[in-house]
Amino acid sequence: MLGLPEEFTADFIARLEQLRIKTRREYAGVGKGAHLSPRRGSSLEFSDFRHYSEGDDFRYIDWGLYGRTDKLYIKLFKEEEDLLTYIFIDASASMGYPERDRKFASAIAIALALAYVALAAGDRVMIRVLAGKGAMPPPAFVYGRHRIVELGKTLAGVKPGGELDLAAALARELISIRRAGKVFVISDFLMMPNAAERALGLFNAANMDVTAVQVLGGGELDGQGLNGDVEAVDAESGERVRLSMGPRERARYREALLRLSREIRVFCFRNGLHYALYTTDASFQDFFLRAASEFGLAH
Amino acid sequence: MSLFGWLGLLSPGALWAFAILPALLGAYLARERPRQATVSSVLALRALHVMRGQRFGGRPRLAWTFFLELLALAIAALATAGPYVLSRGAPIAVVLDNSAAMEALIPAGKTRFEAAVGAVDDALRESDGGAVTVYTTAPQPRALGAALDGAAAARAAIAHARPVDAPDDPAALATLLGQLNADGRLGRIIYAGYRPIAAPAPARFRQIAIADPIPNYAIGRFTLSRETFGAAELHASLTVANLSPAPATLKVALEGDGKPLGTEQAQAAAGATATLDFPRLPAANVYRAELAPADGFMLDNAAYATGSSVKPVALLFVSPTPADGASLAGIPGIAVTARTPDQYTPRDVAACDVAIFEYAAPKELPAVNALLVMPPPGDPVFGLSAAAAPHVEIANWPAVNPLTDGVNFRLLNIRSGEYFGVHPWLDPVVSGPGGGLLLSGVRGGHRYIVAGFNPFPYLGRGNLPMSILTLNLLSELAGLGAHAGGYRTGEAWIVPAGVTRIVTPAGDRAPVTAGALYTASAQGVYQLAGASGAPVLRAVNLSDLSVSDLQNAPPIAIAPAPRVAAPGGSAVHQPLAPYLLAAILGLIVFESLFVYRRRRAMA
Numbered sequence: 001m002l003g004l005p006e007e008f009t010a011d012f013i014a015r016l017e018q019l020r021i022k023t024r025r026e027y028a029g030v031g032k033g034a035h036l037s038p039r040r041g042s043s044l045e046f047s048d049f050r051h052y053s054e055g056d057d058f059r060y061i062d063w064g065l066y067g068r069t070d071k072l073y074i075k076l077f078k079e080e081e082d083l084l085t086y087i088f089i090d091a092s093a094s095m096g097y098p099e100r101d102r103k104f105a106s107a108i109a110i111a112l113a114l115a116y117v118a119l120a121a122g123d124r125v126m127i128r129v130l131a132g133k134g135a136m137p138p139p140a141f142v143y144g145r146h147r148i149v150e151l152g153k154t155l156a157g158v159k160p161g162g163e164l165d166l167a168a169a170l171a172r173e174l175i176s177i178r179r180a181g182k183v184f185v186i187s188d189f190l191m192m193p194n195a196a197e198r199a200l201g202l203f204n205a206a207n208m209d210v211t212a213v214q215v216l217g218g219g220e221l222d223g224q225g226l227n228g229d230v231e232a233v234d235a236e237s238g239e240r241v242r243l244s245m246g247p248r249e250r251a252r253y254r255e256a257l258l259r260l261s262r263e264i265r266v267f268c269f270r271n272g273l274h275y276a277l278y279t280t281d282a283s284f285q286d287f288f289l290r291a292a293s294e295f296g297l298a299h
Numbered sequence: 300m301s302l303f304g305w306l307g308l309l310s311p312g313a314l315w316a317f318a319i320l321p322a323l324l325g326a327y328l329a330r331e332r333p334r335q336a337t338v339s340s341v342l343a344l345r346a347l348h349v350m351r352g353q354r355f356g357g358r359p360r361l362a363w364t365f366f367l368e369l370l371a372l373a374i375a376a377l378a379t380a381g382p383y384v385l386s387r388g389a390p391i392a393v394v395l396d397n398s399a400a401m402e403a404l405i406p407a408g409k410t411r412f413e414a415a416v417g418a419v420d421d422a423l424r425e426s427d428g429g430a431v432t433v434y435t436t437a438p439q440p441r442a443l444g445a446a447l448d449g450a451a452a453a454r455a456a457i458a459h460a461r462p463v464d465a466p467d468d469p470a471a472l473a474t475l476l477g478q479l480n481a482d483g484r485l486g487r488i489i490y491a492g493y494r495p496i497a498a499p500a501p502a503r504f505r506q507i508a509i510a511d512p513i514p515n516y517a518i519g520r521f522t523l524s525r526e527t528f529g530a531a532e533l534h535a536s537l538t539v540a541n542l543s544p545a546p547a548t549l550k551v552a553l554e555g556d557g558k559p560l561g562t563e564q565a566q567a568a569a570g571a572t573a574t575l576d577f578p579r580l581p582a583a584n585v586y587r588a589e590l591a592p593a594d595g596f597m598l599d600n601a602a603y604a605t606g607s608s609v610k611p612v613a614l615l616f617v618s619p620t621p622a623d624g625a626s627l628a629g630i631p632g633i634a635v636t637a638r639t640p641d642q643y644t645p646r647d648v649a650a651c652d653v654a655i656f657e658y659a660a661p662k663e664l665p666a667v668n669a670l671l672v673m674p675p676p677g678d679p680v681f682g683l684s685a686a687a688a689p690h691v692e693i694a695n696w697p698a699v700n701p702l703t704d705g706v707n708f709r710l711l712n713i714r715s716g717e718y719f720g721v722h723p724w725l726d727p728v729v730s731g732p733g734g735g736l737l738l739s740g741v742r743g744g745h746r747y748i749v750a751g752f753n754p755f756p757y758l759g760r761g762n763l764p765m766s767i768l769t770l771n772l773l774s775e776l777a778g779l780g781a782h783a784g785g786y787r788t789g790e791a792w793i794v795p796a797g798v799t800r801i802v803t804p805a806g807d808r809a810p811v812t813a814g815a816l817y818t819a820s821a822q823g824v825y826q827l828a829g830a831s832g833a834p835v836l837r838a839v840n841l842s843d844l845s846v847s848d849l850q851n852a853p854p855i856a857i858a859p860a861p862r863v864a865a866p867g868g869s870a871v872h873q874p875l876a877p878y879l880l881a882a883i884l885g886l887i888v889f890e891s892l893f894v895y896r897r898r899r900a901m902a
Contacts, residue, residue: 097337220339235340241347253344
């Protein structure tokens with residue numbers, strides 16, 4: 001539909017419009033929006049008092065306080081601004097395997113869904129693709145839900161490839177970010193747990209509200225394609241591991257993958273990060289809507 | 300196919316077997332090389348990696364043992380091609396005397412033959428690797444197969460050679476050595492035997508003379524005869540010789556079918572012979588004489604004779620008028636079987652001791668002693684030329700002859716008959732003015748007598764000289780009055796009709812064809828067996844005092860022959876297959892030991 005992934009049905013899009021991104025902190029935006037900003041503004045959310053000064057609007061004088069203190073105070077309210085949303089997609093070669101699992105396509109679908117939620121809420125979205133091949137989306141915020149089509153077309157041309165040091169790549173992106181906001185990192189996180197924690201910890205330390213979205217293939221978890229005597233070649237490093245895979249080995253392999261995933265989840269919980277795991281054998285729409293809270297989305 | 304001049308292949312086509320090796324290697328790697336699968340990350344697989352090595356298969360085990368096996372296969376493929384190394388050397392001829400005299404023991408405690416084999420072996424070790432042809436001398440000189448590739452093969456062939464009980468043929472041996480001397484290709488001729496080569500020996504000859512004089516006592520002739528014609532008792536006569544430098548008392552013990560029959564002795568001067576008689580011997584199948592004192596040549600210390608003549612003489616009478624044989628049936632100890640010429644077949648002679656053809660002739664030489672009485676003209680077998688005479692006159696007869704012994708030829712009244720012309724191998728015994736009347740000869744080990752008159756009508760009718768002559772004829776043919784020593788080792792006989800196999804003294808069974816020649820090389824008693832009936836026993840003895848004389852070995856004179864050409868090198872194929880197979884076995888054993896030790900270490 002409109003060049004978007006097939007999961008983006010009209011019904012799904014309607015459901016997405018009911019969602020909005022919820023952050024655990026307040027971030028200053030660049031324009032009027034629906035998110036409370038640390039700036040004083042004209043929202044209904046009381047922020048503070050200050051002494052009246054000449055020229056202030058009489059409508060914000062707290063007359064009750066004047067009656068008790070015989071002094072004029074002006075009520076201050078928080079500003080409501082848009083949210084700067086950063087979506088980082090891991091497009092390294094590992095996202096392309098196993099091919100049947102379509103991990104990268106799922107990652108793009110998640111990114112577009114998140115972007116649509118943000119755009120539909122009037123927020124600004126910047127999608128950055130880490131590694132990969134093809135035409136990359138420009139490093140600029142897009143605004144307005146109609147821009148989702150443009151993003152979809154752009155991301156459709158990206159293919160996974162190459163080796164990625166996620167922490168280093170995110171560190172480079174962090175340098176170019178001027179304002180904090182909501183950050184989504186979509187990756188398979190198939191790396192040593194400390195590397196993933198270092199990558200996610202960068203944004204956390206930069207006062208960003210981070211959501212880690214891990215995408216794993218359904219077949220990848222089951223060790224499909226790894227039967228009998230097989231030489232497993234790492235899609236990124238080219239490292240080769242020779243092994244004999246049987247039911248017992250596949251069970252141990254799945255357990256090892258889930259253990260890696262569990263360590264990332266524990267890290268996220270301990271550091272106040274959102275975490276969501278999507279396995280591609282599950283229905284994308286059901287997963288996205290059901291795990292909205294895990295993404296940091298709210299109705 | 301020669302590869303580098305010195306290396307070649309007998310079956311180069313077998314090199315196609317090498318094509319198997321890449322296929323095997325490919326199959327091995329295909330089996331061993333695991334399927335490649337690209338995965339997103341091997342992070343979770345690393346933990347499983349430690350399990351490798353504990354499992355069979357999967358991992359490309361390019362271990363050295365695999366290449367060891369591949370090497371063994373490559374060697375096997377090469378071995379099937381029959382690789383050989385070409386070595387060039389002058390051909391060698393080895394003449395090894397294996398005659399009976401080589402069975403004599405020498406002071407060193409081994410036989411002359413064993414000493415000769417050892418000396419030839421030593422001589423061949425010094426050879427330069429040329430082709431070797433091995434000859435033996437007895438019963439007749441012959442080559443032991445084709446030329447052998449190298450000294451090692453020749454030594455192996457010689458190690459399997461055995462001496463025979465037959466004497467050598469000095470003339471044939473001299474001829475062989477002369478031919479070898481004339482062969483310019485030969486680089487060396489090694490002769491090992493008890494006969495020395497007369498000086499001057501040709502330069503290329505290497506003579507290994509095993510001719511130390513050995514004192515010897517020997518039995519020469521051993522004959523049996525009836526005491527009287529038709530009687531069951533036998534008379535044995537032996538000749539013993541003292542072939543030593545000192546006088547000796549020679550003692551002979553005789554036994555029949557294993558039972559002692561008697562002992563006789565005689566004093567013999569050095570180099571002299573004596574005759575010992577054993578009269579009135581009971582009937583036995585086999586008689587064995589043993590000479591004492593024993594000496595280093597055991598072969599001539601024993602002699603054998605068979606008592607088959609004790610049995611009634613089976614006489615086959617072939618005549619257009621078989622009734623003429625009825626008079627023969629009246630002689631004691633004779634069983635007559637009558638046949639007409641139409642009924643006669645060569646197989647009939649298998650069951651008889653003597654065949655008589657009256658007015659008839661066989662279509663082939665009968666394999667039995669035979670008497671032909673006035674054979675019809677134009678007989679192709681004997682080829683006799685006869686001239687009929689209405690009145691026969693006897694002019695000449697020998698004074699001493701078993702056939703004419705006791706016959707008063709002046710009283711012999713023969714009314715009619717025929718004279719025979721000169722015959723190639725039948726000699727006249729009794730003759731008249733027109734030619735021979737009674738011819739005698741030996742052919743193929745059998746005695747044949749041809750009479751130009753018919754004695755049978757006069758038998759037992761008052762014609763005593765004719766009766767005596769008839770009995771003399773039958774005695775000669777039936778062997779009852781034989782003065783010959785029977786069969787000798789190395790001589791060929793015609794296999795009698797009806798005989799299909801011969802059992803040698805050693806017990807070996809040899810299938811034979813009747814009418815073919817058979818050479819008995821071993822001394823002892825042979826059994827001639829046919830499809831039916833009991834086997835016929837035949838004694839074969841050395842009976843050659845010239846062989847028994849181990850003190851005097853006449854030298855062999857080799858005719859000098861000009862060298863045709865300088866001795867050239869001959870290519871000798873030294874096969875490498877045995878070495879390659881040994882290498883394969885070594886590799887397998889090595890790998891087995893390694894695997895065994897590794898498994899033990901793992902256990």
